[in-house]
Amino acid sequence: MTKLLRDFSGRLLLVGCGNMAGAMLDRWLAAGLARAQVAIIDPVATPRDGVVQHTSLAAWQAAGGTADWIMLGMKPQQLGDVADVLAPLATGGVHLMSILAGVSLADLAVRFPGAGAQVRILPNLAARIGAGVTAVATLGDADDAAIAALLDPLGQTVTLADDSTMDLVTAFTGSGPAFVFRLIESYAAAGERLGLSAEDSLALATATFGGATALLADSGEKPGVLIAQVASKGGTTQAGLDVLDSDGQLAALLTNVLRAARDRGRELADLARGEG
Structure with missing residues (x-):
């Protein structure tokens, strides 16, 4: 039985929507996330009915796109180019989430210093059926209730005090x-x-x-x-x-x-x- 997504509102932007980010998104949609709340930036991702999809950050910006939550799901090597465009927009109460292997909370804080919170998430593919395990660590003024609402439909969540062991967790549960x-x-x-x-x-x-x-x-x-x-x-x-x-x-x-x-x-x- 799918756990419903509760206590989450706001606009969610997915930068990259490959296998893992796509599995998370599909589970969120099945759990009740409104399709109008989501936008995808990915030139090759499978389209989702009712979800706006752009081929680039520039196209999203030109369309007047805004977001309260931004999840990075592209290749880690693309972080620099993405941050150059997104950092000026990820300010105030915006939560900057990342599923990028190897990219620490400290790295995110340097790249996105104006974000209200940096959130490092390590899910695995079983999230697609709500049977995954997700490790999470946060930095800044994080909305813990909203984060829990997002992660709960994916399966079991383990909250880490910091992300010092996340590289091992990436290998252990992510891989x-x-x-x-x-x-x-x-x-x-x-x-x-x-x-x-x-x-x-x-x-x-x-x-x-x-x-x-x-x-x-x-x-x-x-x-x-x-x-x-x-x-x-x-x-x-x-x-x-x-x-x-x-x-x-x-x-x-x-x-x-x-x-x-x-x-x-x-x-x-x-x-x-x-x-x-």
């Missing part, structure tokens, strides 16, 4: 769905190699991962407790776990995956600051 999809894809491929049809293997893998994560979330137990409920000494599950746990290779692999994604976020931050 995380892609890593899980890859695991499912590889699990299904293994089933196929051992004799299942491609269709059956993917269906079984998807249901197995989905059911396991749903059970974990519903039970309130730690993963180890549930593992013990599935595995028995000397049984088939334990034989597979022995391979997964061999020499700590799985934990090491996932640590390296997260480290690489986190470090790339830092590199993108340098590029956004013109330091790369």
Whole structure:
């Protein structure tokens, strides 16, 4: 059931509306955000009925566009050019929101010093169905109730005291769905190699991962407790776990995956600051 978007008013401008920003927007519209409240600046985004869309900031300005809330959803490397145009307009009580990887609240404050608040948001793609997890950190005089109203329909929200860990959160939850999809894809491929049809293997893998994560979330137990409920000494599950746990290779692999994604976020931050 879609959570309704309450306690949010004002005009919202999306600068960039690709996969992630588009997923957020579609969820907001489904939750009751008035289409007349939204404008998109993106030359290639999929049009939404009733939502005004411009190909450039200049076109939006020429049309007399105004906004109370601005969300940056373009590539981090475009921050400088966008800020040059938007900063004079993002003043007073305007909230400047960003889903840009690697771009810190301090970076936003430098680029948009006149904004009433800078809001750094890290959602993930499951926001499309209201099952996402979104980390948020703010700087300035933020309207916490309105921010909560925007984020609530997207799924679970985690409010951070500051954004010092956001690069890791970006890798952990923002990139995380892609890593899980890859695991499912590889699990299904293994089933196929051992004799299942491609269709059956993917269906079984998807249901197995989905059911396991749903059970974990519903039970309130730690993963180890549930593992013990599935595995028995000397049984088939334990034989597979022995391979997964061999020499700590799985934990090491996932640590390296997260480290690489986190470090790339830092590199993108340098590029956004013109330091790369």
